[in-house]
Amino acid sequence: MTEREGKSPGGWQLNCPVSLRDHAECVTLAHGEGGRLSRRLIQERILKILQSVSSQTLDDAARLPHSGQPLAMTTDSFVVTPLFFPGGDIGSLAVYGTVNDLAVSGARPLWLTLSLIIEEGLPLAVLERILESVARAAGETAVQVVAGDTKVVPRGAVDGLFINTAGVGELLEPVPAGPEQLLAGDELIVSGPLGQHGMAVMAVREELGIEPLPPSDSGSLFHAVDHLRSVLGTRIRCLRDATRGGAAAVLHEWAEACGMTLSIEERTLPVTPEVRGISELLGLDPLHIANEGTMLLAVEQGAAAEAVAQLQTIPGMERASRIGVVRERGVAPVTVQRTLGAEQPLADPLGSPLPRIC
Template sequence: MSSNNNPASWQLNCPVSIPANAEYVTLAHGEGGRLSRKLIQEHILASLNNEYLIALNDAAQLPKIEGPLALTTDSFVVSPLFFPGGDIGSLAIFGTVNDLAVSGAKPLWLTLSLILEEGFPLAILDRILESIARAARETCIKIVAGDTKVVPRGVADGLFINTAGVGELITPIPPGPATLQVDDELIISGPIGRHGIAVLATREELGLEPLPLSDCGSLLQSVELLRSGIGNQVRCLRDATRGGVAAVLHEWAEASELTLSIEERNVPVSPEVRGVCELLGLDPLHMANEGTMVIAVKPGAGTAAVEILKSIPETATAQQIGIVKSRGIVPVTIRRTLDSEQPLDDPLGSPLPRIC
C-alpha cells in the first residue's frame, strides 16, 4: 500500500471511500502536541471511550482481582489491512482474546498501541477503530490504555498494531500439552486454512468468486462451553494461527514426547480452501487460522466435546481428527486418503508472510 496522499493509492481492498479533500496522518500527530490531542479526542476516544480511557492517565487504574491472571502480548502487521471476513482491527482484538481464552482465562483488559505511517488516511483509521470497538464489545474486553506513534512514509506500510491482554484464569485451567497421554483424542473446531487463503487471495488479487472468507473471530464462547460441559476432561487448547494445525501438533508432540496421529479425511476443509491449495500446491494443514483451534481431551471425551462445539454456529463443523500415540519414529503422522500413514512435516516457514 503506497504512503502518498493520493486517495486512489489507499483504495486497495479498502471498503472506505476516501474523498479528495480527506485528512491524513502527519508526523505532528505523533509529537504529543495539539494535533496529537486532536487525533486522540476526535478519532480514538470517539470510538473506544470507556471509564478507563477517559482519564487519559499514563497508566490505567484497574480494580483488584482475587485470583491468578494471564497476560499475553501480540503484534499485528497483516497485509492488506482489509481482507474478506475482517481487517487488522478485528484481527488484533480477536487474536488477543483467543490467546487468553485457550489459556483458560476470561479476558478482562487490553492495551492498544497504534503505529501509523505518515500519510495514512484518517477515514481508514476511523473504519479500523470502529472494527476494534465492535470486536471489543463482542468479547466484553475493555481497552484500558494505549499509545500512538507516527513514523515517516514507507516505514510501517500504513498501520501496525500492538496489544497486551490481561485475563482472569478460571478453573479448571487446561494443564497444557506436556500432560498429554496415550489415547487422548484430538479435535479441530472448524474448517482450516480460511484466514491464510483469504489473505492470499486478496493480496495476490486472484479474482476468486466467491472470495474465501477469513475465520477471523472469537473462540471465547466455544471455550466457555467446553469448560462448563466437560471441564477437566480438556488437556490443552491452541488457536492454530501461523503455521496452522501442523505447527500446533508439532509443538504438542515436542512438549509431550509422544506422537500425534491424525486422519486427513476427518479434517474439515472448505471447498474454496481446498481448491486454492490444490491449485497452488499448498497444504491446508500449514495455512493460518484466526478463529479455529485444536483441542486435546482425555480418552472417551472426544464425542462429548464435538457435540458441545457443534451446538453453536461458529464451531458447527467441529470434528475429531486423531489420537495421541506412544512416541514413534516421527512426532506427527497423517493417514492420507489412500490409507497410507506418513509423516506430517513441521512448517519451516509460512507459505505466506504477514498474515496476522
C-alpha cells in the same frame, strides 16, 4: 515519487471498504509529535470511537481493580497486509487474536492495551474505520481498552498501520493441564474449517480473482472455550488457537512437549471447497495455513464425541471434527494418514508460505 505516494487515498489499500476523496485528510508526522495535533488525534478520533470500551483518562498507567483471581497476560503484534480482508480487518483481528490467546490459556479476557504505529499519509477515514472495528470486537468480547499509545512514522516505515496489544484476564478453574500432560489414547479435535484466514488474506493481496472469496474465520473463541469448560471440565487436556503455522505447528509443539506421537487422519479434516481448491492450485497444505478463529484441542480418551457435539452447537463451528489420537512415540512426532496413501510424517512448518497474515 514512489508508487504509494502516487496513489490517491482511495487506492491506499486493497479491498478497502472506505470511500475516500482525492484530497482526504490524512495522518501527518505532526500527529505523532505529542503536541496539539497528537491530542486532537487521540481525543477527537481515537477516544471518541473507543469511548464505549475504553478508559477515558489520559494517565500514563491504567488502574485496574483487583479481581482476587490469578491473572494471565499475553502480548501480540499485528502487521497484516492488506488492512482489510474478507471477514475482517486489522482492528478486529487485533482484539480477537489477543482474546483468543487468553481464552485457550484458560482465562476470561478482561483488559486490553492498544498501541498504534501509523504510517504518515494514512487517511484518517481508514483509521476511523479500523477503530470502529476495534470497538465492536471489544464490545462483543466484553474486554475494556484501558491503555494505549500512538506513534506516527515516515512513509514506507510500515504498511499503513501496525497494532500492538497486551491482554490481561483472570484464570478460571479448571485450567487446562497443558500439552505436557497428554497421554496415549487422548483424542484430537479441530473446532472448524482449516486455512480460512490465511487464504482470505492471500486471495485479496494477490488479487487472485476468485469468486466467492474465502472469508476469514477471525472471531472470538472465548464462548466456545467457556462452554466446553463447563461441560467437560478436567477432561480437556489442552487448547491452542491455530494461527501462524496452522494446525501443523500446534501439533508439533504439543508433540515436542509430551514426547508422544500425534496422529491425524486427512479424511476427517474440515476444509471448505474454496480453501481446498486454492491449496491444490498453489501446492499448499491447509494444515500449514493460518486460522484466526479456529482452535485445536485435546481431550481425554472417550470425550471427543461429546466435545464435538457441543462445539457443533456454536455458530461457525458446525464442522468441528475429531481428527486424530495421541500415541506412544513412533518414528515421527506428528503423522497424517493421507486419504489416498499410507501414513506419513507431517512436516513441521519452515518459514511461512503466506507471510504477513496477522
